[in-house]
Amino acid sequence: MTKEMLQNCGKCGLCLNACPVYKLLKEEQASPRAKLQLIKAYDNNTLASSALLKEIVSKCLMCGSCTANCPSGIDHYSKFMEMRKKMVEDQGETPAIKSLIYLLAREYRIKFGANLARAGQKILPDSFAENYKLGNIPLNNFPTLNTTPFRKASDTIILPDKKQVGTVLYFTGCATNYLYDDTGFATIGILKHMGYKIIIPEDQTCCSIPLLFHGAADKAFKNITTNINAFKNHDVDAVLVDCSTCGEALKNEYPRLIENQGQNPFDTKKIASKVMDILSFIDQHFDRLEFDSTLVEKLSVTYHAPCHTKNNFGAHIIAENLIKKLPFLTYKRTPDFDECCGGGGTFFYEYPDVSKKMVDKKIENAKAVRATYWLTDCPVCRMNLAGNLNNNDNLQVLHPVTIIHSALKQI
Amino acid sequence: MLDNQVKNELIQIIGKDRYLDRPEELACYAYDAFLVESEPEAVIFPETTKEVSDILKTASKFKIPVTGRGAGTSVCGAPVPIKHGIVLCFSKMDKIIEVNTRDRYIIVQPGVVNADVQKALAPFKFFYPPDPASMSTSTIGGNIAQNAGGPRCLKYGVTIDYVLGMEVVLASGDIIRFGSKNVKDVTGYKLSSLFCGSEGTLGIITEAILKVLPMPETVKTLMVTFDDLDNTAKAVTDIIGSGIIPVAMELMDNLTLNAIEDVANLGLDRNAAGSLIIEIDGVKEACEKEMKQIIDKVRKNGAIHVQEATSDLEREKLWTARRSAYGVFAKLAPDIISEDVTVPVSKVPLMIRKIIEITDKYGLKVGVLAHAGDGNMHPMIPADRANKEEWKKVETAFSEIFQAAAELDGTLSGEHGIGLAKSAYLPLVMNKNTIEFMKKIKQAIDPDSILNPGKFV
Ligand SMILES: Cc1cc2nc3c(=O)[nH]c(=O)nc-3n(C[C@H](O)[C@H](O)[C@H](O)COP(=O)(O)OP(=O)(O)OC[C@H]3O[C@@H](n4cnc5c(N)ncnc54)[C@H](O)[C@@H]3O)c2cc1C
Ligand code: SF4
Ligand code: SF4
Numbered sequence: 001m002t003k004e005m006l007q008n009c010g011k012c013g014l015c016l017n018a019c020p021v022y023k024l025l026k027e028e029q030a031s032p033r034a035k036l037q038l039i040k041a042y043d044n045n046t047l048a049s050s051a052l053l054k055e056i057v058s059k060c061l062m063c064g065s066c067t068a069n070c071p072s073g074i075d076h077y078s079k080f081m082e083m084r085k086k087m088v089e090d091q092g093e094t095p096a097i098k099s100l101i102y103l104l105a106r107e108y109r110i111k112f113g114a115n116l117a118r119a120g121q122k123i124l125p126d127s128f129a130e131n132y133k134l135g136n137i138p139l140n141n142f143p144t145l146n147t148t149p150f151r152k153a154s155d156t157i158i159l160p161d162k163k164q165v166g167t168v169l170y171f172t173g174c175a176t177n178y179l180y181d182d183t184g185f186a187t188i189g190i191l192k193h194m195g196y197k198i199i200i201p202e203d204q205t206c207c208s209i210p211l212l213f214h215g216a217a218d219k220a221f222k223n224i225t226t227n228i229n230a231f232k233n234h235d236v237d238a239v240l241v242d243c244s245t246c247g248e249a250l251k252n253e254y255p256r257l258i259e260n261q262g263q264n265p266f267d268t269k270k271i272a273s274k275v276m277d278i279l280s281f282i283d284q285h286f287d288r289l290e291f292d293s294t295l296v297e298k299l300s301v302t303y304h305a306p307c308h309t310k311n312n313f314g315a316h317i318i319a320e321n322l323i324k325k326l327p328f329l330t331y332k333r334t335p336d337f338d339e340c341c342g343g344g345g346t347f348f349y350e351y352p353d354v355s356k357k358m359v360d361k362k363i364e365n366a367k368a369v370r371a372t373y374w375l376t377d378c379p380v381c382r383m384n385l386a387g388n389l390n391n392n393d394n395l396q397v398l399h400p401v402t403i404i405h406s407a408l409k410q411i
Numbered sequence: 412m413l414d415n416q417v418k419n420e421l422i423q424i425i426g427k428d429r430y431l432d433r434p435e436e437l438a439c440y441a442y443d444a445f446l447v448e449s450e451p452e453a454v455i456f457p458e459t460t461k462e463v464s465d466i467l468k469t470a471s472k473f474k475i476p477v478t479g480r481g482a483g484t485s486v487c488g489a490p491v492p493i494k495h496g497i498v499l500c501f502s503k504m505d506k507i508i509e510v511n512t513r514d515r516y517i518i519v520q521p522g523v524v525n526a527d528v529q530k531a532l533a534p535f536k537f538f539y540p541p542d543p544a545s546m547s548t549s550t551i552g553g554n555i556a557q558n559a560g561g562p563r564c565l566k567y568g569v570t571i572d573y574v575l576g577m578e579v580v581l582a583s584g585d586i587i588r589f590g591s592k593n594v595k596d597v598t599g600y601k602l603s604s605l606f607c608g609s610e611g612t613l614g615i616i617t618e619a620i621l622k623v624l625p626m627p628e629t630v631k632t633l634m635v636t637f638d639d640l641d642n643t644a645k646a647v648t649d650i651i652g653s654g655i656i657p658v659a660m661e662l663m664d665n666l667t668l669n670a671i672e673d674v675a676n677l678g679l680d681r682n683a684a685g686s687l688i689i690e691i692d693g694v695k696e697a698c699e700k701e702m703k704q705i706i707d708k709v710r711k712n713g714a715i716h717v718q719e720a721t722s723d724l725e726r727e728k729l730w731t732a733r734r735s736a737y738g739v740f741a742k743l744a745p746d747i748i749s750e751d752v753t754v755p756v757s758k759v760p761l762m763i764r765k766i767i768e769i770t771d772k773y774g775l776k777v778g779v780l781a782h783a784g785d786g787n788m789h790p791m792i793p794a795d796r797a798n799k800e801e802w803k804k805v806e807t808a809f810s811e812i813f814q815a816a817a818e819l820d821g822t823l824s825g826e827h828g829i830g831l832a833k834s835a836y837l838p839l840v841m842n843k844n845t846i847e848f849m850k851k852i853k854q855a856i857d858p859d860s861i862l863n864p865g866k867f868v
Binding site: 014016028037038053056070073 | 431433434435436439440442444482483484502503505522524526545549674735739741745
């Protein structure tokens with residue numbers, strides 16, 4: 001019996017209420033179980049391809065909550081990605097998503113897009129800018145681009161502030177590189193402070209998760225090979241990510257894809273075994289941190305656990321505990337701290353109505369605890385949460401590393 | 412597809428947004444967790460009793476089948492619209508109307524998920540005892556229609572013991588209300604008994620008043636393993652016989668333990684022939700005393716490993732193992748068939764032996780999972796439906812298991828219900844007159860048989 005056959009959905013329904021889209025829409029067709037049933041019907045030729053079928057299977061945040069709650073060990077990601085690919089082939093892709101894929105497929109194009117934007121022009125090609133109302137997010141609520149891409153602004157090899165205790169590789173991801181360099185600089189600052197030598201391989205590029213999610217597997221494969229080549233020849237203690245979606249790619253998706261292509265997965269698996277999210281890494285070496293003892297007034301913070309942190313690393317509890325441990329913070333948990341914000345890659349743009357309802361609920365709860373900072377370790381969540389806040393909400397969204405870095409004792 | 416006239420009339424009632432009939436959508440309401448599938452012609456999401464009533468008026472005028480649906484977690488095909496027609500899906504009729512812990516009740520709409528009832532009560536330190544393993548997803552409407560039970564019903568009883576009152580819409584569209592907010596109420600027939608377990612064949616539940624209880628002060632949980640399956644069952648009989656009624660006594664046999672461990676990695680004992688999760692609750696001192704007695708008894712009955720959960724996390728881990736059992740079995744083969752025959756507690760050892768004997772005879776794998784304290788067993792057979800020969804064996808094995816249970820004064824179903832899965836076996840446990848009597852009741856309230864037709868009545 002093949003593995004594929006063994007991976008049969010028992011239709012138990014335990015994934016229904018784990019799924020943020022089902023929980024909001026309360027219709028079976030929005031559920032992970034239904035998606036699997038429809039995929040099966042399509043594969044068995046009992047259901048024809050259609051625009052609606054494409055919509056139903058793509059109305060998904062690729063958040064992994066279904067997989068995390070499925071006792072039968074269904075690999076939803078692979079099934080969904082495979083189906084999305086077929087649907088794009090059958091039904092085509094919207095111009096906006098096409099442009100996005102075009103951009104992310106090659107590093108120089110992202111740079112090109114970014115340069116255009118900096119020159120006061122549109123961030124994205126015409127069709128994109130026009131249609132891409134960017135979901136619910138007003139354009140001026142979007143983060144401005146880094147003046148210089150992070151990897152260009154920082155060295156490739158960075159030495160620690162104190163006696164070296166180890167070496168780490170840093171996979172910076174597109175968001176840190178082009179949008180949120182504060183995350184990047186803070187990450188470096190903390191690692192230096194802890195005594196780590198940091199290597200930021202120059203050739204790294206987009207992790208390709210957005211491409212995979214939109215069925216552009218071939219384009220993704222080029223990026224994946226580039227990244228593996230950039231990371232494989234270093235002997236390090238850890239491969240760190242500041243975005244758990246990139247982490248998911250490096251840890252789970254790369255080995256699977258490489259194996260599926262019939263290639264030797266040795267290097268990929270070696271890298272995968274060392275992948276760790278930055279917050280878990282900081283937590284593991286917490287005793288290496290020295291805080292500025294002159295900080296007296298505590299800052300009040302709350303935390304949004306990104307789905308990919310929760311479902312792929314199980315690290316949201318670690319992150320939360322780390323935040324609680326920090327002496328200069330008062331942590332206020334919201335009742336829905338680990339529920340999806342509705343960002344989900346491009347979900348906020350493709351399904352703005354659904355997304356808006358999710359994010360508004362999160363914002364309401366976050367405002368109710370009256371925190372000053374809203375910490376989250378995923379750039380898409382950050383963009384989505386910050387983008388939907390009003391100016392007078394007095395809540396600033398940050399990656400936890402930024403606030404940790406700012407409280408370190410100067411050496 | 413429904414006739415245009417009918418469709419228009421229904422859309423008049425419900426609006427376009429809550430009426431689905433495109434093929435891609437209908438395909439999603441053809442199944443539950445059982446094997447048989449059949450598509451409806453329309454899916455409607457009512458939000459009020461009035462809407463339900465109006466829909467049923469239209470449906471009875473045109474004699475269109477109407478099948479209720481909660482979350483579709485039934486394991487007997489109960490919500491599968493075998494005669495097509497309309498699926499009335501309650502997932503959006505999901506308001507909690509009143510929480511009143513002073514008078515110990517909660518009023519809910521049918522689409523409220525069981526776990527959300529628990530969540531609403533938790534801040535008041537109250538709980539709703541029926542706890543089907545599907546509680547994170549299954550709805551109160553579905554729970555009532557199936558008279559759902561769960562692990563802790565050994566001590567606390569099943570859904571019917573907690574339904575104080577209900578609002579039901581009949582096939583004609585007439586709305587009836589019975590019961591009240593009072594725990595004691597003997598005014599007229601006990602109509603809730605009629606609708607609890609009726610599997611949506613007698614009326615559509617639109618509201619329920621449920622009895623709730625204060626949370627016990629202490630909960631203690633124990634996991635015991637045995638190297639002889641018979642000892643497991645003997646320990647159960649011995650403990651209950653001595654006057655201790657635990658909240659739950661959950662039995663898992665070797666194949667089940669290993670299947671769970673393969674997936675969930677919880678550190679379960681792979682070599683044990685069987686294990687029991689025993690939970691007690693109540694006042695702290697009483698629990699401690701009972702726990703000691705239980706440990707004595709299991710040791711006397713040959714327990715090889717006794718592990719008491721020392722934290723909430725450990726407790727949760729034990730229960731996670733139990734809750735994931737069903738889904739895990741689905742992974743062993745393309746299909747799974749799980750039944751829930753029930754026998755008197757003292758006959759549990761005999762029944763387990765019977766099940767193993769029967770499945771051995773046909774060369775089938777079987778995992779036995781049981782709410783051992785009330786004799787409710789779940790033999791689960793993983794198999795491949797595409798393999799005609801194997802499937803035939805599965806069907807024969809189950810009919811022999813039903814037969815064996817009937818011979819031990821048992822019954823077909825302890826909690827899952829009859830649905831499409833077991834209607835053929837009813838005569839094993841009911842005589843002709845009794846089946847006729849049920850048919851008469853059905854005919855009296857649903858003369859055109861529009862409510863969930865094609866099922867056991
Ligand atoms: C993993 C798993 C574990 C399970 N564990 C248990 C368990 O421990 N104990 C147990 O008893 N069962 C268990 N079940 C079976 C199932 O969960 C229960 O029968 C549950 O009560 C079904 O609820 P539902 O909301 O999913 O209803 P559905 O499956 O959607 O419907 C069940 C029946 O209820 C009817 N119905 C639904 N809503 C209404 C309404 N408003 N008015 C009238 N009729 C209605 C439907 O027509 C159908 O006949 C389990 C199932 C699974 C998949
Ligand atoms: S939890 Fe897994 S097995 Fe159960 S319905 Fe969802 S995908 Fe299927
Ligand atoms: S990945 Fe997330 S949004 Fe998509 S089906 Fe699974 S739980 Fe739902």
